[in-house]
Amino acid sequence: MGKLARLIGRAVNYSVSILQISKPVLGIETSCDETGVALLRWDRENPGRGLLSHELFSQVRLHAEYGGVVPELASRDHVRKLLPLVRKALADAGLGLSDLGGVAYTAGPGLVGALLVGGAAARAMAWALGIPAIGVHHMEGHLLAPLLEDDPPEPPFVALLVSGGHSMLVEVQGIGSYRILGDTLDDAAGEAFDKTAKMMGLPYPGGPALAKLAEQGRSGVYKFTRPMTDRPGFDFSFSGLKTQVLMAWKASDGSDQARADIARGFEEAIVDTLAIKCRRALAATGAGRLVIAGGVGANRRLRAQLAEAGAADGFRVYFPRLEFCTDNGAMIALAGAIRLAAGQHDDTLVVQPRWSLETLTAA
Amino acid sequence: MREFILADEAATQGIAQALATGVDGGLVMYLHGDLGAGKTTFARAFLRALGVGERVKSPTYSLVESYEFPGHVAWHLDLYRIADPGELEWLGLDALSDEAALVLVEWPERGAGALPTADVHLRLAHDGEGRRLRLESATKRGDRFLEGIK
Numbered sequence: 001m002g003k004l005a006r007l008i009g010r011a012v013n014y015s016v017s018i019l020q021i022s023k024p025v026l027g028i029e030t031s032c033d034e035t036g037v038a039l040l041r042w043d044r045e046n047p048g049r050g051l052l053s054h055e056l057f058s059q060v061r062l063h064a065e066y067g068g069v070v071p072e073l074a075s076r077d078h079v080r081k082l083l084p085l086v087r088k089a090l091a092d093a094g095l096g097l098s099d100l101g102g103v104a105y106t107a108g109p110g111l112v113g114a115l116l117v118g119g120a121a122a123r124a125m126a127w128a129l130g131i132p133a134i135g136v137h138h139m140e141g142h143l144l145a146p147l148l149e150d151d152p153p154e155p156p157f158v159a160l161l162v163s164g165g166h167s168m169l170v171e172v173q174g175i176g177s178y179r180i181l182g183d184t185l186d187d188a189a190g191e192a193f194d195k196t197a198k199m200m201g202l203p204y205p206g207g208p209a210l211a212k213l214a215e216q217g218r219s220g221v222y223k224f225t226r227p228m229t230d231r232p233g234f235d236f237s238f239s240g241l242k243t244q245v246l247m248a249w250k251a252s253d254g255s256d257q258a259r260a261d262i263a264r265g266f267e268e269a270i271v272d273t274l275a276i277k278c279r280r281a282l283a284a285t286g287a288g289r290l291v292i293a294g295g296v297g298a299n300r301r302l303r304a305q306l307a308e309a310g311a312a313d314g315f316r317v318y319f320p321r322l323e324f325c326t327d328n329g330a331m332i333a334l335a336g337a338i339r340l341a342a343g344q345h346d347d348t349l350v351v352q353p354r355w356s357l358e359t360l361t362a363a
Numbered sequence: 364m365r366e367f368i369l370a371d372e373a374a375t376q377g378i379a380q381a382l383a384t385g386v387d388g389g390l391v392m393y394l395h396g397d398l399g400a401g402k403t404t405f406a407r408a409f410l411r412a413l414g415v416g417e418r419v420k421s422p423t424y425s426l427v428e429s430y431e432f433p434g435h436v437a438w439h440l441d442l443y444r445i446a447d448p449g450e451l452e453w454l455g456l457d458a459l460s461d462e463a464a465l466v467l468v469e470w471p472e473r474g475a476g477a478l479p480t481a482d483v484h485l486r487l488a489h490d491g492e493g494r495r496l497r498l499e500s501a502t503k504r505g506d507r508f509l510e511g512i513k
Contacts, residue, residue, distance in 0.1 A: 032424070032425070032426075076450055076453045077450075078453075110425075111425075111426060111427070111453045111454055111455070112453075112454070112455035113452055113453035113454060113455050114453045117453075163424075164423075164424045165424030165425055183418065184420060185417060185418050185419075185420075186403070186407060186419065186420065186421055187403075187420075187421045187423075188420075188421070188424065190424075191421060191423050191424060195398055195399065195423075198398055199398055199399050239403065239404065239407075239421070240372065242399050243372065243399060246399050247492065353429070353455070354429065
């Protein structure tokens, strides 16, 4: 795959002379499971207002594309999903390909094959249309996604990114200037939810079901550790909680009440741990704003506890819409549009399965 | 075949460190066992002992994590979320066929036919509060690995 990337890179080595960034930017996300596409016209005053359409594969039906038959497309089958989604996004915005001013694609980090599908499609379209293309860092997309909301947070702010794949605290000093304060040493918070749920007999991935169960559980019946809160720093470690919960579950009477009580104890342990580290990060950076991103950001206990912490410590908490928290094309269109508007673009296709957020430069 | 009884997580980490001493060049190890049996805990301690650093993230969501350390490239795969071996196409698995690569695969049965052959099968199972670990060689390279353990 590495060789393929280099070959494609050579084949589409060209330069673009005119930036037409007043026209909409097409954003393409294919780094892992989801295929996401969006159209965004760069609007400095209110980026969210410039969002013309955004599509995730799961949201659309492809009857027309497949002659009435809807095939079961596997996760990560970006090849078959991408172009129908692009056509849908253009149709929803009432636009044609010739209306585009630029194309942004996720260039990493992620699965090399998945990244190449999105990158090659993006570069081919840009080349055919004679418009600039740019590779975007997936995590920069997540960090800038809150700017799509009305009343967006002004940098500097601290972002807590919690999902099935991530548990990170990042200081956003400005666009392109990021400092990773803490990261997980093992499992992500969402992964701990999903696997714990599975071990207690809920279908995988059962994180949201476990959180629902926790609402019926009693606080204090089961007490699990708050990993890594007894030492300085912002790193997380959630792997050990799985075994603690499994032991408690095996030692219990297996009743619905026991399961709910354990779920409650588990959720409190995760939420307390996240909240403790967030408060620490805000105190250490002096930032007055905290942004919550990632699928775990939908957790009600987490939202309530962070809102309380913000009121007590004097920082403001931002919860972007869930559709912008999980992987999506809008965040890639936004991050790409910001960089294209700053005059940046890439001349070759280079995907980076491993890519540190801290190596990015200002837009 | 070798078998070990592991009382707790520290014992799993201890055996992983001991087994890492047998690594001399490339090796493909399949890690079998239920959710929570300690496959990732084992892989983490094994990779740390080889010098990849403290942060060995679970590959459950990313499907594959890669590491570079003196003399080696290591790949840590978790195929739990793979429904069909055809999906492995997106992972860039051709790099795994490198003779010098160290490859650890969790849930290998979900990638049947698309993975390099195992040199060693490691099986973890719950055993009371602890775990039982079984180690079995499947190739000459696997035999050399087991003989090299100090």
